[in-house]
Amino acid sequence: MSVLDWTKDGDGIVYQACGNCQAIWYFQRNFCPKCGTSAPATLQASGQGTVHARTLVARAPTQEWRAHAPYLIVLVEADEGFRLMAHGDAALQIGDRVLARFAQLAGRKIPYFEKVTG
Amino acid sequence: MVTFVTLKGFPLSFITGVGLTPYGKLPGRSTLDLMSEAATAALADAQLERRDIDGLVCGYSTTMPHLMLSTVFAEHFGLTPEYAHAIQLGGATGFAMAMLAHHLVESGVARNILVVAGENRLTGQSRDSAIQTLAQVGHPVYEVPLGATIPAYYGLLASRYMLEYGTTEADLAELAVLMRKHAGMHPGAQFREPITVGDVLGSKPIASPLKLLDCCPVSDGGAAVVVSRARGSDFAVRIRGSGQAHTHQHISAAPSLTHFGAAASVETARAAAGIRLAEINYAAIYDSFTITLTILLEEIGLAPRGGAGRQAREGHFNHDGKMPLNTHGGLLSYGHCGVGGAMAHLVEAHRQLTNRAQNRQASNASLALLHGDGGVLSSHVSLILEAAA
Secondary structure, eight states: OOOOOGGGTOSSOEEEEOTTTOOEESSOOSBOTTTOOBSOEEEEOOSEEEEEEEEEEOSOSSHHHHTTOSEEEEEEEETTSOEEEEEEOTTOOTTOEEEEEEEEETTEEEEEEEEOOO | OOOOBOTTSOBOOEEEEEEEOOOBOOTTOOHHHHHHHHHHHHHHHHTOOGGGOOEEEEOOOTTSOOTTHHHHHHHHHTOOOSEEEEOOOGGGHHHHHHHHHHHHHHTTSOSEEEEEEEEETTTSSOHHHHHHHHHTTSOTTTTGGGTOOHHHHHHHHHHHHHHHHTOOHHHHHHHHHHHHHHHTTOTTOSOOSOOOHHHHHTSOEEETTEEGGGBOOOOEEEEEEEEESSOOSSSOEEEEEEEEEEOOSSGGGOSOSSOOSHHHHHHHHHHHHTOOGGGOOEEEEOOSBHHHHHHHHHHHTSSOTTOHHHHHHTTTTSTTSSSOBOTTOIIIIIOOOTHHHHHHHHHHHHHHHTTOOGGGOOTTOOEEEEEEEETTTTEEEEEEEEEOO
């Protein structure tokens, strides 16, 4: 079963889990960084989480990104237990419950979090 | 091999000389020019000749990437060392080089090691190029493609840290004001005009909560020290202890945004030196951003959690305060030329401990704690220096 991965232009967020020590992590590799067990599970995340940190970027690094500034970069604590960097609605605050959608920005696909209401 | 130790059993190495160029806009000077200028000054200060240098440790230069910067420099400057290489640890490189030299001297690999850095980071490339190069400490797949920058990584951890400990943007600003005040007393500093908390708060937004004056500048400059087995020169400072801690590289993988490796690194250095933190009377702490300095001071224990800004406002960290801090103006105002950035902290600590800091001289600087970080509070290196009275 294939997963959807925004870093490969898919509309999804992927994480990995170790079948041996139950470690959960985000940056993909073919072994568990905690216990070394090979062939970890590669799983589709729900896209739900909580804003852990936020910064509104005014000084963009490139001409391409300058067109979108200011933009909000967030670290989101995913419900599955890993943390990821993404974009988000500028009004997001730390502690907000959020859900990811996927947007085309500066020529690439990125995860973009919006506040879950109600 | 004979291992020289002090009476108390501590390994023996001395910083016997230092050299520092002014930082700022130094057009027309290359990486090798700036390294050479600083090295020349450090050798003169150590009362050594080129032939006395049998070890060379250098860092890297983003304007002059090279596989073998140490031997490029050795050839250029006229050294034929028995030991040489470059190391890379981001902002922590300068203190890591000094730590390495300390251990090399201690273990008998070399007698006099030149530790040198320099880069024309400001005039040697475009501003965009500098920002993009530096952003590469971020993850190439999961972070950099999001348009993240170094200030953005630090803005993220600032947002979390400030929420947890009640730090305000005005608290952060106090540290920028302090560094500028100190820089005003140093003729080599890049920015010397006094600033106010209002100036910092009103400066151009970069990556919230960080504004332009919360961020260190990009500079040209060079710095060098000589680490020796023998006390030799008239101005020697003993390296008493050192330590490191590395918890992550990328902020997305940081175990915490409120607790980093600084405390563990300082504890290793403190234990190696056999001193108590309360005995420290000069501090040289990495200040790439006001939030960096705030977190490091508070995690190390030189300020209470949430209290660094208040202490700065009250004069605690002034050159004539209880804990003189970065009396040259730090990265925030003396300037930041890459590897040389933290080396300037080291040079200033040396000058304080040898009573040569002139109008910035602290009244009783005899034991200094130096702490630097690389990446996004990822890599930590600590040094404890003692006046060799």
